[in-house]
Amino acid sequence: GDSVTQMEGPVTLSEEAFLTINCTYTATGYPSLFWYVQYPGEGLQLLLKATKADDKGSNKGFEATYRKETTSFHLEKGSVQVSDSAVYFCALSDSGYALNFGKGTSLLVTP
Amino acid sequence: SAVISQKPSRDICQRGTSLTIQCQVDSQVTMMFWYRQQPGQSLTLIATANQGSEATYESGFVIDKFPISRPNLTFSTLTVSNLSPEDSSIYLCSVGQGQEQFFGPGTRLTVL
Numbered sequence: 001g002d003s004v005t006q007m008e009g010p011v012t013l014s015e016e017a018f019l020t021i022n023c024t025y026t027a028t029g030y031p032s033l034f035w036y037v038q039y040p041g042e043g044l045q046l047l048l049k050a051t052k053a054d055d056k057g058s059n060k061g062f063e064a065t066y067r068k069e070t071t072s073f074h075l076e077k078g079s080v081q082v083s084d085s086a087v088y089f090c091a092l093s094d095s096g097y098a099l100n101f102g103k104g105t106s107l108l109v110t111p
Numbered sequence: 112s113a114v115i116s117q118k119p120s121r122d123i124c125q126r127g128t129s130l131t132i133q134c135q136v137d138s139q140v141t142m143m144f145w146y147r148q149q150p151g152q153s154l155t156l157i158a159t160a161n162q163g164s165e166a167t168y169e170s171g172f173v174i175d176k177f178p179i180s181r182p183n184l185t186f187s188t189l190t191v192s193n194l195s196p197e198d199s200s201i202y203l204c205s206v207g208q209g210q211e212q213f214f215g216p217g218t219r220l221t222v223l
Contacts, residue, residue: 032210034211034212042216043203043214043215043216044154046213049210049211089153093210093212098142098144098156098159098205098207098212099144099154099156099205099212100156101153101154102153103152104152104153
């Protein structure tokens with residue numbers, strides 16, 4: 001079945017450092033791919049998405065490109081801030097059905 | 112985007128009792144989903160609830176433990192029955208619109 005694999009956390013970075021969180025997937029069809037973020041004590045929010053190969057999703061300085069050839073959707077940000085500290089979930093959805101989540105990666109950004 | 116509310120936002124329950132969680136959406140949606148997020152873990156799909164049909168449960172989840180109602184296109188309930196401490200989790204409902212999922216704020220359940 002479909003699955004998502006994320007890099008293990010926690011990830012600790014200094015402010016203004018470059019961030020990459022790896023995400024790879026397996027799917028039988030052509031899924032849509034998502035990154036969700038969960039800030040401390042808050043609910044789950046959609047950060048960005050991509051619906052087809054080579055699409056780039058972007059939001060709040062974060063980017064991720066749908067790479068069909070490597071089945072990847074890595075999350076990147078050029079300069080992280082303390083306020084980016086959160087748990088990040090990679091997820092896929094096949095044909096508009098429910099999401100299949102990765103295990104989540106906790107990010108801590110220190111001043 | 113859909114706006115989703117859940118009640119209660121949190122509760123503390125005794126083992127052996129049940130808790131019913133309500134999910135209200137501000138627009139009509141066909142597909143609603145219920146997820147569980149155990150402490151420090153990712154989200155796991157419990158079931159898909161479509162209006163007018165029985166909920167479809169994922170492996171490891173059964174109707175007797177997690178009965179779901181979906182009386183109309185804007186509302187659903189999830190009941191967690193015969194509670195045990197292992198049921199302590201955050202329960203979230205979500206709706207599908209196009210190729211996006213929107214989540215409610217979650218219900219934090221603690222079972223003593």
